[in-house]
Amino acid sequence: MLSRLHDLVQAESRFVIATHSPILMAYPDAWIYQCDGGGIRRIAxxxxxxxxxxxxxxxxxxxxxxxxxEQ
Incomplete structure (x- = not known):
């Protein structure tokens, strides 16, 4: 999936992806936003x-x- 994402980015595609995957989040130059009780903010x-x-x-x-x- 990451390689396909890369191919599409190279073709100037843009994405909004909701994920829990740290592998997808690691995509170079990805902008990551966190949504929580404090609102929406960009994080590293x-x-x-x-x-x-x-x-x-x-x-x-x-x-x-x-x-x-643990039980």
Whole structure:
């Protein structure tokens, strides 16, 4: 999907995409907006919760699994 998105951007297409995917959010020069109780604001990729959760999971999957599956 990312490679197709890139092809379309090269053809001067523009997109509005709602996603939780940190991979799609990482597209070069993407503008990322966060909608929350404070309104709508543009944020950096590294500032998204999706980036932080993915980074933390990949850094220590067992710790994250233990936390998620804790009973």
């Amino acid at each position: 990729y590294e500032g998204t919760e999706h980036f932080e959760v993915t980074r933390d999971f990949l850094a220590n999957p067992q710790r994250m699994l233990n936390m998620l599956l």
